[in-house]
Amino acid sequence: MIVEYIRYRIPDDRAAGFEEAYHRAAAFLARAPQCVDYELTRCVDEPAHYILRITWTSAEDHLGGFRKGDLFPGFLAEIRPYVEAIEEMRHYETTAVRGTGGSVPTLYDWAGGAEAFERLTERFYQTVMADELLAPLFARMDPGHPRFVAMWLAEVFGGPARYTGERGGYPHMLGKHLNRGITEAQRRRWVALLADAADDVGLPDDPEFRAAFMGYIEWGTRLALANSQPGAAPVRQAPVPHWGWGVAPPYLG
Numbered sequence: 001m002i003v004e005y006i007r008y009r010i011p012d013d014r015a016a017g018f019e020e021a022y023h024r025a026a027a028f029l030a031r032a033p034q035c036v037d038y039e040l041t042r043c044v045d046e047p048a049h050y051i052l053r054i055t056w057t058s059a060e061d062h063l064g065g066f067r068k069g070d071l072f073p074g075f076l077a078e079i080r081p082y083v084e085a086i087e088e089m090r091h092y093e094t095t096a097v098r099g100t101g102g103s104v105p106t107l108y109d110w111a112g113g114a115e116a117f118e119r120l121t122e123r124f125y126q127t128v129m130a131d132e133l134l135a136p137l138f139a140r141m142d143p144g145h146p147r148f149v150a151m152w153l154a155e156v157f158g159g160p161a162r163y164t165g166e167r168g169g170y171p172h173m174l175g176k177h178l179n180r181g182i183t184e185a186q187r188r189r190w191v192a193l194l195a196d197a198a199d200d201v202g203l204p205d206d207p208e209f210r211a212a213f214m215g216y217i218e219w220g221t222r223l224a225l226a227n228s229q230p231g232a233a234p235v236r237q238a239p240v241p242h243w244g245w246g247v248a249p250p251y252l253g
């Protein structure tokens with residue numbers, strides 16, 4: 001991905017027309033398969049300054065795909081009157097310095113921290129061991145397993161990276177699923193029992209939290225099933241995934 005920044009200086013009497021032009025031009029960006037997202041911002045301190053940020057799938061896709069494609073003429077026609085007001089138009093590479101601030105709690109904090117995930121997995125594996133479909137899979141389960149899965153979940157949902165630091169991270173988790181031959185019926189039971197355990201131990205039941213939580217569980221169990229099949233060739237090295245709120249942010253009343 002590459003980020004294009006275009007800086008404009010637009011006098012006050014042209015500002016409304018400029019924003020309207022970009023409203024129309026944005027329809028072409030929205031349809032462009034090379035465009036990831038875009039945002040036009042206006043400077044508060046010096047309102048003549050605008051910055052348009054466009055994230056492209058790559059610089060080549062922007063210059064070779066979009067610029068030479070069917071959508072560009074329509075896009076350019078809308079913004080042509082403002083081209084001479086461009087002060088900078090460049091591609092920037094992202095760096096490793098990025099992240100989210102503290103304004104939105106992590107799912108880990110929202111759930112109640114490490115202790116909440118430990119309660120969850122302790123209860124969950126009690127019901128797993130009493131379940132005729134799942135118990136055989138876990139017959140030789142390590143006694144520490146509920147705690148290890150709690151560490152994994154905590155890290156996924158934005159808690160400390162303990163599974164990575166103390167337990168071998170993603171490759172270790174993957175190794176535990178390989179060749180287990182998990183069936184779809186077992187996967188569904190796993191999901192259902194985890195949802196029940198979440199109720200039993202009183203994890204937050206607001207729609208936003210549960211949607212994000214179960215979204216990860218659906219994703220993760222489908223991967224676990226696929227990776228557990230004989231002959232599967234999953235990615236061997238990866239970081240522990242991070243899961244956030246998705247499209248529905250925390251409900252704050």
Ligand code: HEM
Binds near residue numbers: 148
């Ligand atoms: C989101 C979904 C899942 C997550 C996050 C998850 C997480 C984990 C983790 C972290 C481990 C390794 C624990 C350790 O460090 O020792 C593990 C092992 C294991 N998982 Fe999963 N898992 C998921 C889905 C499933 C499903 C759907 C099944 C089967 C129905 C399953 C069966 C197992 C088994 C049998 C082990 C080995 C347990 C042992 O003998 O110690 N997992 N899982």
